[in-house]
């Protein structure tokens with residue numbers, strides 16, 4: 001047992017962080033997607049999209065946990081969410097795809113040529129990311145999804161849908177006839193959130209991922225929730241660092257504000273929350289990698305808790321920066337906005353706490 | 368990162384599990400519980416500690432030469448899990464094992480190790496901690512209890528306060544002033560004091576829970592042989608810092624997490640059966656949200672401790688990490704206890720001894736007890752100062 005990342009895992013995260021830092025616009029005050037294409041290309045060149053792909057399909061064959069520091073770096077650098085969703089979808093294809101699907105999809109994914117957006121949220125379903133109104137009947141997909149990050153630039157959509165009898169996951173090219181993608185007006189214009197409408201879109205059975213596998217949807221939820229928790233912790237950590245730096249530098253009443261306990265203690269509490277959140281998230285990555293017995297509750301615990309921590313961290317950071325914190329130019333609002341996108345992706349906090357309880361009570365009955 | 372267990376670790380778990388099954392009384396946790404009377408409960412815990420020792424399950428992390436098993440991080444994690452699983456009673460000699468023993472292991476002379484460590488691991492001698500005084504709490508370095516060297520003895524005069532378990536302890540480790548003229552951190556020494564020495568008197572203090580775990584301890588011309596000085600005279604502050612690092616460290620957190628997890632299990636058990644107007648408590652979505660958060664936080668305590676363990680094993684110094692862990696578990700546990708009372712509804716106000724109290728009123732007792740978590744072992748404000756200044760580098 002060892003709860004630390006190895007050299008390779010850590011340096012992967014640092015390298016990705018460095019690439020993102022080279023594109024200052026990503027975290028600048030004006031939300032923009034101007035550099036998204038370049039960022040994608042740079043990360044693809046680095047081989048990011050080949051990491052999770054098996055060697056036989058032109059990849060490196062790393063496990064999900066190996067990418068935990070990398071996913072944190074994506075969060076910290078406000079990378080386009082499409083990058084993480086492609087990684088999640090890759091792992092979903094690894095686990096749920098049949099031989100043909102893997103042979104067909106993975107080489108292009110590894111080369112960075114297939115970006116995959118995940119379409120799960122719908123209106124009118126509360127915060128449940130699982131129940132889809134969007135239906136697949138007689139090989140035709142009809143319905144509407146909201147808040148699909150990067151659907152306008154992705155090549156492929158991974159759609160949570162349902163057939164007459166069961167939930168299903170469908171892989172639908174974004175250029176398939178009947179697919180309409182429209183950008184939303186939303187809190188974080190850099191996230192590329194889109195409304196996606198399916199109007200009688202033809203979906204062959206070969207496009208269904210994990211067909212007949214009862215745990216397919218849970219697999220996607222667990223991977224997605226875990227990745228979101230990692231990005232949330234990336235944000236929380238940036239908020240901590242920036243708060244501490246500002247508290248050391250900004251002076252009032254003739255002293256750095258960090259010498260006032262109200263500020264110092266807020267920073268300390270934030271540091272504690274970051275530590276607890278990261279531990280929870282890292283464990284979820286491991287549980288996903290190993291398909292541990294408690295995978296579902298670990299992933300949901302991480303999503304709920306880290307989402308909460310990230311939102312609070314943004315609040316703290318803004319407060320600690322005073323009037324500066326409220327300015328557009330300082331750019332803290334970018335993190336506050338992205339934290340909201342993460343908070344509502346792959347199921348809300350309440351939905352995931354609920355899932356933790358359901359899993360825990362079920363495990364007690366078995367024991 | 369790896370959470371899998373080796374065959375050897377698995378065998379360790381099974382050995383412990385089997386031992387616990389025979390060591391705990393029949394029907395333990397189902398029909399048989401700890402005595403309700405405070406005094407009897409402590410005697411019961413003392414016996415349990417002795418039983419642990421007889422099975423070589425006390426101080427498992429200590430070196431084999433002092434009766435331990437030299438247990439690894441993983442084995443300690445397994446130990447904590449299995450104790451939780453068996454709902455094992457609390458240990459009474461935590462101060463002996465985690466604080467006195469560990470400090471002596473680090474700073475004691477060979478003679479002190481030979482004299483004091485075996486009875487700690489055998490749970491024959493119990494210990495208390497004489498640090499705090501009426502005017503030296505958070506500002507521990509201002510202790511005034513005086514120790515004056517006279518030949519081969521120190522003569523100790525003064526008062527300690529909040530001394531937990533002094534009434535059950537054979538020994539006390541104390542921070543005393545040996546040089547009143549030196550700057551306050553530089554005139555302190557670390558003494559091991561026999562509690563049966565003439566001149567020691569104890570007055571119990573009643574806690575908000577109604578119990579009297581802690582005491583005032585008075586020293587009047589108490590003679591302590593010089594061989595009971597740990598380290599050098601006037602170097603006591605440095606030694607006390609070791610004690611505090613272990614008092615707040617991940618091993619402390621892991622042990623406590625076990626008990627919080629038992630508490631949470633009990634709460635889940637109550638929620639699963641306690642009827643409401645339309646089902647049981649565990650059906651109520653508001654209750655479930657509160658349970659969910661507590662489940663996550665109690666698990667996070669374990670993970671935070673394991674993470675710190677891994678860092679220490681990788682060669683990191685014990686530092687402000689310990690404060691992070693202490694601040695986390697103390698408030699997370701308080702939140703769980705708040706949630707428990709909240710969930711119980713009108714029955715929350717009913718105490719132990721009332722026929723209508725849920726789970727024998729234990730959640731109420733725990734709620735009251737939990738208020739101490741953010742005060743002892745360094746208050747939360749002190750932990751925040753340490754984290755802010757030593758870990759984050761914020762100005763004083």
Ligand SMILES: Cc1cc2nc3c(=O)[nH]c(=O)nc-3n(C[C@H](O)[C@H](O)[C@H](O)COP(=O)(O)OP(=O)(O)OC[C@H]3O[C@@H](n4cnc5c(N)ncnc54)[C@H](O)[C@@H]3O)c2cc1C
Pocket residue numbers: 261495496497498499500501503504505506528529530531532581739742743744745746747748749752
């Ligand atoms: C149940 C229990 C068991 C205990 N057992 C033992 C024991 O066995 N042995 C032992 O030696 N001691 C023991 N203690 C004592 C404990 O260590 C002290 O209570 C603690 O260190 C706080 O000291 P104090 O009570 O004097 O409070 P004070 O130091 O007077 O603090 C009062 C308040 O002021 C705050 N404060 C103080 N200084 C600062 C500062 N610099 N910045 C911001 N806020 C500050 C504190 O956080 C606190 O909120 C025990 C305490 C409790 C509650």
